[in-house]
Amino acid sequence: MIIQLKSDNKYFLDILYKNPNTDQGLYLKELKDGTVIGNAVSANEYHCVFLDGKHSYLPEEGNQIDFQSYCSPLLALNIATEFFNHLYKENSVLEETVISWLDKNYNEIDTEKCTIEIATFFIDSGWYKNERYLLSKYIDGITLNHKIGNNFGLKIKGATVREAMQKFSLVALFTHFTNRYAVYTYIDDYFIQKHITMFTNLKGIPYFVFYLFIKRIMRSPNQFEKFKPQLEAYFNNDVQFVFTDTHQSRKEFICRKIDFDEKVLDFGCGELQYFKLLHKRGFKQEYFAYDEVDFRPIAEKIQALEKADNLVWIEKVEELKNFEGQIILSEVIEHNSFEEAKSLLIWIRDNTKFSRLFVTTPDKDFNVNYEMTEEFRHDDHDFELSNAEFVALINEIFPNPKSFYGVGDCVKGVYPTSAVIIQKK
Structure with missing residues (x-):
């Protein structure tokens, strides 16, 4: 791998802490089983070259072609840490740090644009789609040029050397942790803090990038709680984060409120995610699962593997008439036309004797936080409601006592999921 840094700044090498007169501008450091070499090509260009000894970045040790040592995002991240950790x-802190041999601080000298390039950068994830890399949508100055297979040319532009380096490291970080072909990396608090600092150093990073950082990088609720105040402070506390992602948050919300002494009907059960979580937590009552799509093979597999005798697959909606118990209707209504969704809610109202009905659906007003404007959150949605529209729909159909909730992260008072718990008449 070769990383090329360029800037017209006359203090470029000073900012990098590299002296072109030391050992002819060469710096050598051990990195895993190889050697990383820093070379001051000129006053305005610096190269980092990695020469591997033996499979330093290859998950499959039996593979004799160690191509990952030429293009791994983890290697890019490690090289940047080895040579430019001070940035x-x-x-x-940096703005006030004085470079002793210049008697100037970074604010005075780090004022010119900088580019960082890697000729071959490996991306093996859904984050590159339709000829665009996901982070390019949220952070400017990130350009990818597709070469062949999963190999890309990467170019980062920053208004300063510091900004370019921090953008570069964030791209390497996210790419490594979303690649399917990746070396396991231990995530400690120091690692988390370092990259949170990079986030907060950059201006205008949107909510969704922080969301991805929490969901992809953080390993435990305790770790999340430790750093949560820093993340929220970036947004002047207009954002409140939760540890779980949007889908997990919905599951947690409903499963925490389910009565374990009463049977459940999961209407539009999908692949039985709610049953799996409830079963794991010791739910023993009858659990009826229904979906227009035939998920019976999945239900039967769960019944066999988990010895879940309480799971009952329902073939026809007519079998659900006069059902008595709790009903889950989570992320279902938006997969129908609006009129069909109303008819479904009315059918449940008139044909079952639910004790509590749990309904969730996306809040379309939150979509702006995903950089979405007119499109729905998922391609298979027929409509999406604002929270106000959802409340109006539920109140129109159900005169019952009910409680409305927002589920998931909160951005300026708006949640990704609208939810309601409707009580029996």
Whole structure:
């Protein structure tokens, strides 16, 4: 792998802490089983070259072709840490840091644009789609040029050397943790703090990038709680994060409120995610599962593997008439036309004797946080409602006592999921 850094800044090498007169501008460091070499090509260009000894970045040790050592995002991240770790401090600290041999601080000298390029960068994930990399949508200055297979040319532009390096490291970080072909990396608090500092050093990073960082990188609720205040402070506390992703948040919300002494009907059960979580937590009552799509093979597999005798697959909706118990209707209504959704809710109202009905659906007002404008959150949605429209729909159909909730992260008072728990008449 070769990383090329370029800037017209006359203090470029000073910012990098590299002296072109030391050992002819060469720096050598051990990295895993190889050697990373830094070379001051000129006053305005610096190269980092990695020469591997033996399979330092290859998950499959039996493979004799160690191509990952030429293009691994984890290697890019490691090289940047080895040579430029001093640029990862908080901006407020760096701005006041004086470079002794110049008697100037970073604010005075780091004022010119910088580019960082990698000729071959490996991406093996859904984050590159329709000829665009996901982070390019949210952070400017990130360009990918597809070469062949999963190999891309990567170019990062920053207004300063610090900004370019921090963008570069964030791209390497996210790419590594979303690649299917990746070396396992231990995530400790130091690692988390370093990259949170990079986030907060950059201006205008949107909510969704922070969301991806929490869901993809953080390993435990305790770790999340430790750093949550820093993440929310970036948005002046207009954002409140939760540890679980949007789908998990819905499951947690409903499963925490389910009465374990009463049977459940999962209407539009899909692949039985709710049953799996409830079963894991010791739910023993009858659990009726219905969906227009035939998920019976999945139900039968769960019944056999988990010895879940309480799971009952329902073939026809007519079998659900006069059902008595709790009903889950989670992320179902938006997969129908609006009129069909109303008819479904009315059918449940008139044909079952539910004790509590749980309904969730996406709040379309949250979609702006995904950089979405007119499109629905998922391609198979026929409509999406604002929270106000959802409340109006539920109140129109159900005169019953009910409680409305927002589920998931909260951005300026808006949640990704609208939810209601409707009580029996």
